[in-house]
Amino acid sequence: MPTKAMFLMIRQLLQRPFTNPFPVKYAPKNVTKTIEKVKLGQMSINNPIPVPDGFRGKLKYDPERCIGCRLCITVCPANAMEWIPEVRKIRHYVTRCMFCGLCVDVCPGKKLPGETAPVKALSMSKEFLLADYDKYSDNLIVEPTSKEQSLNNQEPSSDQK
Amino acid sequence: MANDKVSKISKRYEIPIGPIHPALKEPIRVEAEVKGEKVVKVDVKRGFAHRGIEYMGMKRNAIQTLYLSERICGICSISHPYAFVLASEKALGIEPPPRAQYIRTIIAELERIHSHILWLGVVAHEIGFDPILFWTWKLREKVLDVLEAITGNRINYAMYMIGGVRRDIKESHILALRDMIDYYRKAADQMKDIFLSDPIYKARTKDVAKLSQDLALKLNIVGPTARAAGLRVDIRQDIPYDAYADIDVRAVVPQDIMGEVNGDAYDATLVRIYEIEQSLDIIEYCINNMPEGKLLAIPNYVALLTTIRKTQGEGIGAHEAPRGEVIHYVKYDGTRDGPVVWKVIAPSYNNINCWGPLLLGAEVADIPVVIAFIDPCLCCNDRIAFVKDENGRVLDYFEIHNMSVNKTMKIKRMLGV
Amino acid sequence: MTLATIFYAIGFPLLGIILGLLYKGIDRKISARMTSRIGPPIRQPFWDVGKLLIKETVVPENAVAWIFNVMPIVALASSMTLLLYIPFGIIKAPLEGYGDLVVILYLLTLQALAMAIGGFSAGSPFASVGAQREMILMMSYEMPLAIVITGFALIYKSFSLSTIALTPVWTLVGPVGWIGLLLLLAALLIVTPAELAKLPFDIAEAETEIAEGLLSEYSGRNLALFYLSDAVRSFAMVALEVALFFPFTFSQGFGLQFSEPVSYIIEGLWFLAKVLILYILAVTLVRTSFARFRIEQASRLFWTYVNIMALLGLILVALEVM
Numbered sequence: 001m002p003t004k005a006m007f008l009m010i011r012q013l014l015q016r017p018f019t020n021p022f023p024v025k026y027a028p029k030n031v032t033k034t035i036e037k038v039k040l041g042q043m044s045i046n047n048p049i050p051v052p053d054g055f056r057g058k059l060k061y062d063p064e065r066c067i068g069c070r071l072c073i074t075v076c077p078a079n080a081m082e083w084i085p086e087v088r089k090i091r092h093y094v095t096r097c098m099f100c101g102l103c104v105d106v107c108p109g110k111k112l113p114g115e116t117a118p119v120k121a122l123s124m125s126k127e128f129l130l131a132d133y134d135k136y137s138d139n140l141i142v143e144p145t146s147k148e149q150s151l152n153n154q155e156p157s158s159d160q161k
Numbered sequence: 162m163a164n165d166k167v168s169k170i171s172k173r174y175e176i177p178i179g180p181i182h183p184a185l186k187e188p189i190r191v192e193a194e195v196k197g198e199k200v201v202k203v204d205v206k207r208g209f210a211h212r213g214i215e216y217m218g219m220k221r222n223a224i225q226t227l228y229l230s231e232r233i234c235g236i237c238s239i240s241h242p243y244a245f246v247l248a249s250e251k252a253l254g255i256e257p258p259p260r261a262q263y264i265r266t267i268i269a270e271l272e273r274i275h276s277h278i279l280w281l282g283v284v285a286h287e288i289g290f291d292p293i294l295f296w297t298w299k300l301r302e303k304v305l306d307v308l309e310a311i312t313g314n315r316i317n318y319a320m321y322m323i324g325g326v327r328r329d330i331k332e333s334h335i336l337a338l339r340d341m342i343d344y345y346r347k348a349a350d351q352m353k354d355i356f357l358s359d360p361i362y363k364a365r366t367k368d369v370a371k372l373s374q375d376l377a378l379k380l381n382i383v384g385p386t387a388r389a390a391g392l393r394v395d396i397r398q399d400i401p402y403d404a405y406a407d408i409d410v411r412a413v414v415p416q417d418i419m420g421e422v423n424g425d426a427y428d429a430t431l432v433r434i435y436e437i438e439q440s441l442d443i444i445e446y447c448i449n450n451m452p453e454g455k456l457l458a459i460p461n462y463v464a465l466l467t468t469i470r471k472t473q474g475e476g477i478g479a480h481e482a483p484r485g486e487v488i489h490y491v492k493y494d495g496t497r498d499g500p501v502v503w504k505v506i507a508p509s510y511n512n513i514n515c516w517g518p519l520l521l522g523a524e525v526a527d528i529p530v531v532i533a534f535i536d537p538c539l540c541c542n543d544r545i546a547f548v549k550d551e552n553g554r555v556l557d558y559f560e561i562h563n564m565s566v567n568k569t570m571k572i573k574r575m576l577g578v
Numbered sequence: 579m580t581l582a583t584i585f586y587a588i589g590f591p592l593l594g595i596i597l598g599l600l601y602k603g604i605d606r607k608i609s610a611r612m613t614s615r616i617g618p619p620i621r622q623p624f625w626d627v628g629k630l631l632i633k634e635t636v637v638p639e640n641a642v643a644w645i646f647n648v649m650p651i652v653a654l655a656s657s658m659t660l661l662l663y664i665p666f667g668i669i670k671a672p673l674e675g676y677g678d679l680v681v682i683l684y685l686l687t688l689q690a691l692a693m694a695i696g697g698f699s700a701g702s703p704f705a706s707v708g709a710q711r712e713m714i715l716m717m718s719y720e721m722p723l724a725i726v727i728t729g730f731a732l733i734y735k736s737f738s739l740s741t742i743a744l745t746p747v748w749t750l751v752g753p754v755g756w757i758g759l760l761l762l763l764a765a766l767l768i769v770t771p772a773e774l775a776k777l778p779f780d781i782a783e784a785e786t787e788i789a790e791g792l793l794s795e796y797s798g799r800n801l802a803l804f805y806l807s808d809a810v811r812s813f814a815m816v817a818l819e820v821a822l823f824f825p826f827t828f829s830q831g832f833g834l835q836f837s838e839p840v841s842y843i844i845e846g847l848w849f850l851a852k853v854l855i856l857y858i859l860a861v862t863l864v865r866t867s868f869a870r871f872r873i874e875q876a877s878r879l880f881w882t883y884v885n886i887m888a889l890l891g892l893i894l895v896a897l898e899v900m
């Protein structure tokens with residue numbers, strides 16, 4: 001008893017699969033080894049579908065342009081921003097961020113000499129492959145200076161309630 | 162052995178569905194007692210997804226709370242903010258610019274399209290029609306792509322703001338929207354073909370989850386579920402807001418389409434597919450008649466927070482979410498920049514009430530259909546949680562807090578920390 | 579014990595498993611492509627079995643342990659034995675002469691029965707409901723199946739499958755019989771998914787309703803055995819249909835002649851190709867384009883429509899040969 005669904009299925013059989021084979025078509029035998037190989041450049045993975053303009057990915061922070069106004073901390077719904085009083089800058093925890101982009105909206109930024117308009121200290125990149133084993137890995141904490149300097153005596157884990 | 166089997170066949174079984182079960186996408190528990198294949202006794206237990214979001218919201222400022230409300234539900238991630246901004250604007254006396262109103266309506270309708278298509282897939286899955294699940298979700302990609310292009314993300318659009326919207330709809334987006342409308346006009350016809358004429362789909366959904374108008378009224382059923390029962394209820398028609406006020410939205414009911422109402426899962430399918438078409442019409446109207454102008458009434462967030470801190474007021478915002486009406490109540494008292502009272506009513510809260518009466522006397526095979534046909538969203542649902550001790554006494558906040566502290570201490574001792 | 583016996587005893591089950599899993603892999607791949615997915619690689623079923631075999635086998639507390647553990651073995655053994663009765667093209671069935679279509683009918687039942695008993699013994703409500711459903715379904719589809727086999731017995735005046743496979747059934751009857759045979763074929767095709775517990779008749783294992791039903795308590799080795807028995811039975815069932823209805827040999831069909839060893843290989847491959855085509859049409863396509871029936875709908879379908887169809891076919895065939 002042929003139904004409409006059956007014809008649909010036959011039609012789809014003749015089309016190319018819709019699935020996006022990212023990062024690889026089939027699950028590799030050993031995932032960690034595959035990742036290692038990709039890192040070393042011995043293997044290539046399929047590219048993800050390009051994201052549109054205005055995509056909200058990992059936050060980029062330019063401490064040069066930060067005036068320390070703390071507005072981003074005020075609006076951040078997820079409390080992903082932390083104030084570093086010593087340098088009067090902020091530290092951003094990517095794992096807590098929910099990518100709403102409010103901080104980018106409010107950030108006033110700074111006008112460097114020779115510029116006509118201020119440029120925001122915060123902006124959203126298109127980076128979205130953020131998985132990591134450690135939620136405090138270097139990749140997931142955006143900091144004003146190199147990690148050692150601003151860490152001081154503060155352990156990030158103890159700051160987080 | 163044979164005797165044993167016969168006695169077992171006529172025995173009553175307790176079938177536990179949930180909190181974790183393949184038919185459920187979120188935790189809830191349905192305890193069904195079955196005799197053979199008939200359900201003879203049923204009990205629905207909720208409260209597995211209480212997160213205390215309202216409490217958190219009352220501790221934050223209004224902008225933070227708005228984005229918290231977006232996290233109440235992942236599928237209706239615009240419905241809750243919509244109701245929240247409507248309520249807040251009423252409370253604060255802010256009028257959003259017309260262009261922002263139109264953009265809000267477009268986004269809300271886009272969300273309805275993706276949510277309804279998602280539902281169609283889920284129902285197909287519940288009756289074992291997985292290929293159609295894959296097909297509908299393939300169709301759904303288009304609207305998600307458009308949403309991503311406009312708002313920046315596929316889900317959790319972060320689009321609304323008290324007094325307007327944050328991003329504009331540009332020319333390129335309008336082109337994409339028009340393309341999408343054509344795509345779904347065709348797809349909706351196809352969906353009607355596949356779903357409404359499929360013999361097994363008909364056999365599995367006709368007269369299943371049959372909700373009478375009386376019962377729907379009595380249980381205060383809302384949204385497409387109520388419309389499938391023939392009730393003409395739709396917030397967009399009854400209390401129009403934003404661009405809906407310019408459009409004559411009429412509730413989609415089966416009697417207008419087929420001439421008769423059954424109120425079963427088949428009618429719910431019908432209503433949802435026709436609502437997709439209705440949403441397309443609304444979006445088309447909006448992009449054709451989009452006014453020019455500002456996007457935000459108060460563009461500066463700091464100024465907005467200051468205004469909130471100085472204003473006293475309360476408001477109720479109601480939005481017709483894909484699943485039914487979602488209502489937010491907020492109250493600002495002029496002392497802090499966030500709501501002092503925030504109350505959320507989600508549509509599934511009403512709709513789950515119909516599970517009990519509908520499951521009674523149904524077959525085991527119908528349980529997933531009955532569960533899915535209201536498109537339950539359980540994370541929106543649990544607004545309050547009671548904890549009882551072994552004697553059935555309700556524990557209060559301090560007791561629970563103490564118990565938690567004690568337990569932590571006990572674990573610490575056990576681990577020797 | 580001759581060398582041939584040893585080959586049949588060890589080689590055939592192995593071949594059966596490999597073919598069954600291979601066809602299952604192809605089935606999954608094609609089903610995936612029909613739904614616009616890439617799907618698993620064709621070797622996936624082998625991996626699945628391997629993985630299940632290294633997993634822990636859990637026996638539920640209130641299960642009747644020995645029945646619970648024995649039933650998967652019974653199921654696999656019965657599907658294996660079933661395979662031994664089916665002639666591979668012109669290669670004779672290993673158990674040729676030790677039984678006939680009636681035995682096949684019982685072996686088919688035995689596997690379903692083993693699953694049902696296993697389900698009852700698991701002591702879980704899901705499995706019990708699944709087992710009840712399996713019993714009801716079994717009672718419903720046995721009748722049309724038996725009618726089809728009676729039809730063949732009428733034509734050939736014999737229950738032996740090898741006799742049947744030797745001369746295509748279509749050449750033995752006239753136009754009225756043709757219609758009758760077509761009806762029988764249709765009935766058998768509808769019974770196939772029910773017999774194999776595939777959609778739209780996977781009612782006993784409905785995932786969303788009763789959480790895999792019969793199999794919900796099975797794990798590890800036991801589940802692997804059921805998985806294997808399902809794979810082998812699917813292959814055997816379709817092979818049986820090919821042997822019954824499409825026994826045309828390659829050399830007959832294309833009018834070619836081959837020397838002895840070559841013809842065996844070619845006929846074997848030809849047979850496998852026929853099975854593959856029928857498998858895709860009767861199992862893959864059907865399970866991909868239908869939703870699941872309710873049990874009472876399924877049993878009504880079998881008791882009324884399919885039964886009437888099969889009986890009508892039987893009467894037409896009988897008119898022709900009597």
Ligand code: SF4
Pocket residue numbers: 059072075076077078079080081092096097098099100101102103104
């Ligand atoms: S994007 Fe949103 S959540 Fe993330 S840091 Fe900025 S304001 Fe906070």
Ligand code: SF4
Pocket residue numbers: 065066067068069070071072073090103106107108109121122
């Ligand atoms: S990042 Fe921007 S908003 Fe945040 S403190 Fe610096 S200048 Fe202010």
